[in-house]
Amino acid sequence: MLANRAVQTSMRRLAARQPGLMALGSQGKFAPPAIVALSQRRPVATERLSDSQAQNSILVNQRLKRPVAPHLSIYQPQITWYLSSAHRITGAILSGGFYIFGAAYLVAPLVGWHLESASLAAAVAAWPFAVKFAAKVFVSLPFTFHAYNGVRHLIWDTGSMMTNQKVIQSGWTVLGLTVASSLYLALM
Structure with missing residues (x-):
């Protein structure tokens, strides 16, 4: 200009x-x-329209000419979609959980809550085995998945394992390692 x-x-x-x-x-x-x-x-032909008429007609014409993008429903689901979504979701859950627990830990003395390590360990020790196991799996599953998938992304950043076959293979490896290590941590 x-x-x-x-x-x-x-x-x-x-x-x-x-x-x-x-x-x-x-x-x-x-x-x-x-x-x-x-x-x-060049002569230009103009037509006087009100502001609302002009905006609406322009938008209607633009929408009629806009290409229609295919939606995800026409594609076959792939493991990379699910793992990408799960990586983002687990990252948000973990960071949100750490922020909430950190804020609760700071506010606990003012409110009278007991969130010290000793009181938390005593409270969890009183739970039945099934409840402890479920709680440990609930905490360890997103953590281990996010950690292993993060390492997978770091490997991709080096430029290796970027073929379709290797991406699918590493995805299934991340899922297997996640389940195995999460069960191991829950049984400790």
């Missing part, structure tokens, strides 16, 4: 200094292309 304005200004100054040059521009034989381009005019 600024360059266009500079060219127009310089052409006007040139035309003011040398009026014969613009006459050459109208003939078109020896004129530079910029002078020919500036000397051409």
Whole structure:
């Protein structure tokens, strides 16, 4: 925009200094292309519309010409979709959980809660085995998945394992390692 304005200004100054040059521009034989381009005019037909009519008609025409993108439902689901979504979800759950627990830990002395390690360990020790196991799996599953999938992404950042076969294979490896290590941590 600024360059266009500079060219127009310089052409006007040139035309003011040398009026014969613009006459050459109208003939078109020896004129530079910029002078020919500036000397051409096109008539424009306009129609007076109210603001709401103009906006609505423009939007309607744009929507009619807009291409329709295919939706995910026409594609076959792949493991990479699920793992990508799960990686984001587990990251949000873990970070949100750490923030909530951190805020609760800071507010606990003011409110009278006992969130010290000793009181938490005593409370969990009193739970039945099935409840402890379920709670440990509930905590360890998103943590181990996010950690293993994060390592997978770091490996991708090096440029290796980027073929379709390797991506699928590493996805199933991440799921297997997640389940195995989560069960191991829950049984400890």
